[in-house]
Amino acid sequence: MTPSPGTGDTKRERRDAAREKARITREAEAKRRRRNKWFAQGGLVLGTLAVIGVIALVITRSLVPAGPGPLNMASDGLVLSGDGTTVSAASTDALAADATPTASAAGTAEKPSIVVYLDYMCPYCGQFDTTNAEQLATWVSQGSVDLEIHPLGFLDNASLGTKYSTRSANAFACVANYQPEAALDVNTALFAQQPAENTSGLTDDELITLVQGAGADDSSIPACITDGEFTDWVASATERALNDPLPNSDEAKVTGTPTVLVNGQKYGGSLTDATVFAQFVSEVASGESTADTSTGGAESTASPTP
Structure with a gap:
């Protein structure tokens, strides 16, 4: 019997409506899955790009060479000599970044070479310099x-995070670069005002005042100190000193x-008796001594760790 008008959809219409609803539901679900898949792939790509970016940054930074060294320190050290009245520094080009230092000439019996590896935070270095500064000058x-x-920077962890060893070595390098004739007085002043280990040390402004008071008044030095112009070189020179043979010696x-x-x-005598060191220099120059093995104290490079 045919339903009378207004009594509802026919069976076919209800079936077609159900099929249409199912179709719409399937298409919506398919769109949702495609959308989620796209987001997942996109997130993976973005994550991969982020990882690549980090790796690239690390590689790029690792490929950045250490900064060049200061003028007049191609051996990683500053050579000072005199003519009877004044002290001057040997003139050399700046050591290129990561280049091999050029060893200075070996000393002779007529004119011995005294080479000092030091850290301006090291108290034993302070003892040696305070004792011998006058006769060395x-x-x-x-x-x-x-x-x-x-100058080395291996005691950075003994200055409460301020890296005083590196900063003071950089200050010396700044003087060597811009006003080397004042370097010996600056070296003496750095030990005369040496901070104790495990303190923050002098600030950059205080280092500037110190070097200026010692006669290093070139206008380029303050910015060199505050900018840390040669801190990369200090790190490289320290690494070389702690790992490579010392030129013109048998020291590893x-x-x-x-x-x-x-x-x-190598001198191993008293750090607080100038006559002992003077005697050692005299004996080496005359060929009477091969080494002094007595103990005088030293800051070990093994503790604190560089």
Whole structure:
């Protein structure tokens, strides 16, 4: 019997409506799945790009070379000599980034070479310099010896995070680069105002005041100190000193500071008696001594760790 008008859809119409509803539901579900798949793929791509970006950044930074060294320190040290009245520094080009240093000339019996590897935070270095600064300055000024100063930065972790060893070594390098004739007085002043280990050390402004007070008043030095112009070189020079053979000697590397070499022979005597060191220099120059193995104290490079 045919349903009368207004009583509802026919069976076919209800079936067709159900099929249409199912079709719409299937298409919506298919769109949802495609959308989720796209988001997942997109997220994967973005994540991959992010990882690639980080890797690229690390690689790029690792490929950035260390900064060039200061003028007049192609050996990683500054060589000071005198003509009887004044002290001057040997003039050399700046050491290119990651280049191999050029060793200075070896000392002779007539004019011994005194080479000092030091850290401006090291108390034993301070003892050695305080004891011997005056006679070293006299010997150098008279032209009796050449003095080669190698500033290191291995005691950075003994300055409460301020990296004073590196900053003070950089300050010395700034003087060597811009006003090397003042370097010996600056070296003495850095030890005269040496901070104790495990303190923050001098600020950059205080380092500027210190070097200016010691006669290094070139207008380029303050910015060199505050900008850390040679801190990369300090790190490289320190790494070389702690791992490579020391030129003109039988020493395999620096194992403690101060490391003091006289014509390549390591001094191990008193750090607080100038006459003992003077006698050692005299004996080495005359060929009477091969080494001094007595203990005088030294800051080990093994503790604190560089």
